[in-house]
Amino acid sequence: MMDYSLLISIEVVEFLERLPARNRRALRNIIEAIGKEPVGRSDAADYDDTGRRLEVTITGDFAITYWIDDADRHVKILDIHSADR
Helix, strand or coil, X not given: CCCCEEEECHHHHHHHHCCCHXXXXXXXXXXXXXXXXXXXXXXXXXXXXXXXXXXXXXECCEEXXXXXXXXXXXXXXXXXXXXXC
């Protein structure tokens, strides 16, 4: 198991707070799993404006975008949105 800290943007927290409890629980479980073992969970890759690779995991109707920061040993959850967006 990797030794990463999980960091979640405030926008993600606010998005989760607006969802029904059932969706919040499911997404929280996936986020926790990504935090424990981020490598190999991605369904796709994207890149930010600086060229940094971002991982995208699709779960149900949602896409979770995160960055594995190996230098700081962080998994940074940057965005959650509808998977059809």
